Structure formats: C-alpha cells, structure tokens
Amino acid sequence: MSLRIALLGLLTVSGPSSGYDLTKLFEGSINHAWQAGHSQIYPELNKMAADGLVTVEEEGPRGRKTYAITDAGSLELRRWLVEKEPSRSHRSEAALRAFLLPTLEPQEALALLRAEVEVYDAKLEALEALWRSKSLAEVGFGKYALDLGIRQIRTVRDWAADTAAAIESSGGGARP
Amino acid sequence: MSLRIALLGLLTVSGPSSGYDLTKLFEGSINHAWQAGHSQIYPELNKMAADGLVTVEEEGPRGRKTYAITDAGSLELRRWLVEKEPSRSHRSEAALRAFLLPTLEPQEALALLRAEVEVYDAKLEALEALWRSKSLAEVGFGKYALDLGIRQIRTVRDWAADTAAAIESSGGGARP
DNA sequence: CTAAACATGTAAACGGTTACATGATTCG
DNA sequence: CGAATCATGTAACCGTTTACATGTTTAG
Numbered sequence: 001m002s003l004r005i006a007l008l009g010l011l012t013v014s015g016p017s018s019g020y021d022l023t024k025l026f027e028g029s030i031n032h033a034w035q036a037g038h039s040q041i042y043p044e045l046n047k048m049a050a051d052g053l054v055t056v057e058e059e060g061p062r063g064r065k066t067y068a069i070t071d072a073g074s075l076e077l078r079r080w081l082v083e084k085e086p087s088r089s090h091r092s093e094a095a096l097r098a099f100l101l102p103t104l105e106p107q108e109a110l111a112l113l114r115a116e117v118e119v120y121d122a123k124l125e126a127l128e129a130l131w132r133s134k135s136l137a138e139v140g141f142g143k144y145a146l147d148l149g150i151r152q153i154r155t156v157r158d159w160a161a162d163t164a165a166a167i168e169s170s171g172g173g174a175r176p
Numbered sequence: 177m178s179l180r181i182a183l184l185g186l187l188t189v190s191g192p193s194s195g196y197d198l199t200k201l202f203e204g205s206i207n208h209a210w211q212a213g214h215s216q217i218y219p220e221l222n223k224m225a226a227d228g229l230v231t232v233e234e235e236g237p238r239g240r241k242t243y244a245i246t247d248a249g250s251l252e253l254r255r256w257l258v259e260k261e262p263s264r265s266h267r268s269e270a271a272l273r274a275f276l277l278p279t280l281e282p283q284e285a286l287a288l289l290r291a292e293v294e295v296y297d298a299k300l301e302a303l304e305a306l307w308r309s310k311s312l313a314e315v316g317f318g319k320y321a322l323d324l325g326i327r328q329i330r331t332v333r334d335w336a337a338d339t340a341a342a343i344e345s346s347g348g349g350a351r352p
Numbered sequence: 353c354t355a356a357a358c359a360t361g362t363a364a365a366c367g368g369t370t371a372c373a374t375g376a377t378t379c380g
Numbered sequence: 381c382g383a384a385t386c387a388t389g390t391a392a393c394c395g396t397t398t399a400c401a402t403g404t405t406t407a408g
Binding site for chain 1: 295
C-alpha cells in the first residue's frame with residue numbers, strides 16, 4: 001500500500017505528472033526512503049485510476065499520460081498519514097551485518113567496519129552538499145526527510161567507527 | 177538470500193537447533209534487524225539442507241528435527257559477510273512519513289510527531305533495559321546489533337522531537 | 353541518420369505475510 | 381482430561397525485482 005501513498009504524495013507536491021515523471025521524481029527525491037522502478041509504478045497508476053484516486057488529465061505525444069490527484073486521492077493520503085498506525089519494523093542489511101559481526105575474526109570485522117565508515121562518509125558528504133546546495137525554500141518538500149536521512153546515515157557511520165575502535169582496543173588490532 | 181544468512185548466523189552462535197528453536201531465537205534476538213516467521217523458516221531450512229549448508233543432526237519427539245551448520249554453510253556465511261557488497265538501500269515507513277509530512281497542516285504534523293516521540297521513548301527504554309539487564313558476556317552475540325538498534329531509535333526520536341520544535345516555533349503552535 | 357532520451361507496458365521469479373492445517377507432548 | 385506449548389508443514393496472496401518488449405521524439 002505504501003507505493004500508492006508515495007505516489008499520491010509526489011502528485012500532491014509536484015502537481016500533475018506522467019508515470020515517467022514520477023519515476024524520475026522517485027529517483028531524485030524519495031529514493032532514500034522508498035524505492036520503486038517504472039515497472040511497478042505504471043501498473044500502480046493504472047490501478048489507482050481505476051480506484052478513482054487519480055485521473056488521466058491529458059494524453060500527450062509518445063503516449064504520455066499525465067495523471068492528477070483527485071479529492072478521493074488526497075483524502076486517502078491524509079487518512080493514511082493521520083489514521084493508520086505506523087509500521088515501525090524495519091529491515092536493514094546494516095543491522096543484520098552488525099548482528100553477524102561476532103561470527104568473524106576480529107581483524108576481518110575491523111576491515112569490514114572501516115570500509116563501511118568510508119562509504120558512509122562519502123554518502124554523508126553527498127547528502128550534506130544537497131542540503132547546502134538547495135535553498136531552504138527550494139528543498140521545502142523533502143526537507144524533513146533529507147534531515148532524517150542525514151541523521152540516520154551519520155548514526156550508522158558513528159556506530160561503525162565506535163565499534164571498530166572498541167574491537168581494536170580489545171585485541172583485534174595488529175599482532176606483535 | 178538474507179534469511180538464509182541470518183539462519184546460518186544463528187546456527188553458528190547457538191549451535192544445533194530445530195526450526196522451532198530458530199523461530200524463537202529470531203523473535204528474541206535478531207528481530208529488530210530482520211523478521212521472519214515459522215512459515216518462512218521451515219521451508220528455507222529444507223532448501224538449505226538440500227543445498228548442503230545444514231544437516232539434520234537428529235530427529236526427536238514430535239517430529240522435531242535438529243539442524244546443524246556444515247562447513248559449506250560456514251563458508252557461505254563468511255563469504256556473504258566478507259565478499260558481498262552490502263546493500264545499503266533501506267525502506268522505512270518513518271522516512272516515508274517524514275517525506276509526506278509537509279502535505280499536512282502544521283498542527284496535524286505536530287500531533288503526529290509528538291505521538292511518535294512517545295512511542296520511540298518507550299521503545300528506547302525497553303531496549304536500554306535489555307542492554308542493562310544482560311551481562312555484557314551474556315549479550316555477547318547480538319551486542320553490536322543491539323547497540324546499533326538503540327542508536328537508530330534514538331536518532332528517529334530526536335529527529336521527531338527537533339522537527340516538532342521547529343514546526344512549533346514557525347507558526348504551527350496554538351493560535352492566539 | 354543515429355544516438356539519447358522520452359514513454360509505456362508485460363511476465364517470470366522471488367521473497368514475505370497471513371491464514372489454514374495437523375498432530376504430539378507436557379503440566380496442572 | 382483439558383489447555384498450553386511444542387513442532388512442522390502448505391497454500392494463497394501481495395509487493396518487489398529483473399528482464400523482456402516496443403515505439404516515438406529530439407538533438408547533434
């Protein structure tokens with residue numbers, strides 16, 4: 001159900017858009033929160049139109065169909081946000097790897113953690129540049145999600161750095 | 177593929193176990209990193225046995241089958257951890273909600289955020305109690321994952337609190 | 353003319369969730 | 381004896397990923 005909600009949100013903020021537009025918007029904005037490719041988006045838009053949540057506003061060149069959100073769609077989005085109990089379960093490979101770390105030799109675990117720190121440092125820099133580059137007004141929509149995304153990446157980065165330090169100081173370092 | 181890896185990890189640390197045991201272990205340990213029910217675990221164990229990653233060590237009462245990890249299984253786990261490039265994409269409803277927050281009226285957004293802060297506070301307390309209750313030795317396995325889990329929840333909590341404060345101070349508060 | 357970008361779709365396979373289904377053993 | 385717990389499985393459904401498939405328009 002959440003793909004539908006994400007699409008309703010994008011249509012609310014960006015105005016009438018085609019499936020193609022929405023696929024690009026997905027990549028460029030909501031991507032760190034939710035992922036979907038065009039093969040999922042096109043059929044979903046058709047179903048949403050059948051359910052009356054969006055309408056085909058106009059048909060352009062190359063079979064382009066521009067969808068607009070309906071009142072029923074806006075209501076659905078609002079209901080989901082306000083009334084639906086959020087699902088807080090999350091599945092992350094980072095956490096699974098954290099769990100499995102003690103099955104490795106300390107030196108191997110250290111190497112993995114250090115590599116992760118580097119990757120997350122790079123990600124952090126990219127997101128922080130994005131934060132700085134857009135004027136606050138331009139970010140607007142997506143601002144809260146970007147803030148959360150940056151904080152979450154920093155959290156994993158710091159955890160990896162601290163855990164590496166802890167393993168190192170407890171005998172995982174270089175052998176004499 | 178990750179369910180398979182999680183099961184290999186549990187078998188490594190807890191020793192030979194039945195599907196039933198593994199289902200319980202899943203709930204009690206790895207649950208905040210990955211979820212799986214018995215209906216997923218039993219067929220997977222059968223497939224893993226067919227692939228030679230685990231063996232049925234003994235058959236007990238009530239049809240109980242005790243599985244043990246094989247050398248091939250250990251190798252598979254190690255390979256996954258060391259050689260496989262981690263997937264860093266994550267899907268969280270919290271992030272999607274953060275993204276959609278600006279489609280609501282400030283007062284509604286505030287109410288949602290405040291409710292979230294309370295829920296995450298409660299979760300934090302539960303996990304921190306778990307952290308304190310187990311001796312470090314007893315936690316052992318799962319220690320790193322628990323640490324990461326606590327940090328991640330604290331991050332979301334703090335984001336929600338800060339965002340609520342920001343919305344409040346910019347006109348979302350009580351009307352005069 | 354040709355390559356890139358625009359634009360939409362379908363199908364197979366996979367993984368996860370929920371519900372259904374069954375039966376054995378232990379404890380009070 | 382009855383309830384709780386132990387113990388294993390299957391089937392239907394849904395959402396996601398990957399691959400296949402097709403055709404148009406624009407820019408160089």
